[in-house]
Amino acid sequence: MLARCAHCQNTFETDRFGVQACPHCGQQVHLADPSAPPPPAAPPVPPAASPASPPADGVPAPFVRRSELGFFHAYVETWKLAALRPAEFFRPLRISDTGSTLLFGVATMTVASWFQTLYGALMGAAARNVLEQMLRQMPRGAEFGNAWILKWTSTGTAFGVVAQLVAAPFLALLGILVFAGIFHVALLALRGAPRGFDATLTVVGYAAAGHLIGAAPVPGLASLVGSVWWLALVAVGLAETQRVPQGKAWTATLLPFALICLCCCGAIAIPILAALGRH
Secondary structure, three states, X not given: OEEEOOOOOOEEEOOOOEEEEOOOOOOEEEEXXXXXXXXXXXXXXXXXOOOOOXXXXXXXXXXXXXXXXXXXXXXXXXXXXXXXXXXXXXXXXXXXXXXXXXXXXXXXXXXXXXXXXXHHHHHHHHHHHHHHHHHHOOXXXXXXXXXXXXXXXXXHHHHHHHHHHHHHHHHHHHHHHHHHHHHHHHHHHOOOOOOOHHHHHHHHHHHHHHHHHHHOOOOOHHHHHHHHXXXXXXXXXXXXXXXXXXXXXXXXXXXXXXXXXXXXXXXXXXXXXXXXXXO
């Protein structure tokens, strides 16, 4: 029979099937026997495993896994995501871990408050030194009064510092709950809270990452920048977590403060206008 080499395409005569050398190029050629039974079918290859899809209820924040990652590492990773990549962080976030959310927010705001309190105490100590120098320049005979003033200012300042340090965690928890309630009411008024209060609370708690800038040694300015940063994180977080447009989320975030400003302006303007009307 006549066969063709698959390598050099030349034909040659052969009297058998199977593997044999081509007389022209020497390459091995396999000639299949048409009367032989077909080989058994190969077992089906299982499909490649697809990447694990995120759970239906969302992805937990690293801080939720603090027992596995370690408290400090889990906190730092969560802070970096919440403060620097809020849209990426809040979009797939699981909203049922409210306990971890509150712990993160309270810890962050407490640390910021402690630093602000200590900076204020240091500045107060410097002011007392200036006051002491001024009192020493006063005429003689007022030593008793001067000593009483210095003792009163020192005692009051020390008590105030301790009170602020102790109260900081409780005020932080109260602030998170109150602001979460205010923002959620604003969202409800705008029909922008389809995922409930847990989603809003989750945003407010993790958005406290912005307050950590208040720990910077720039009293006043650091606190102001931290508050603005916090508001921006809240707005972005509400949009991603509640699945609402950015405009509605920003409106719900800023509307309470706008109403407070209007009320304050009204409280100041009404007496002035009333006094002008009597004249």
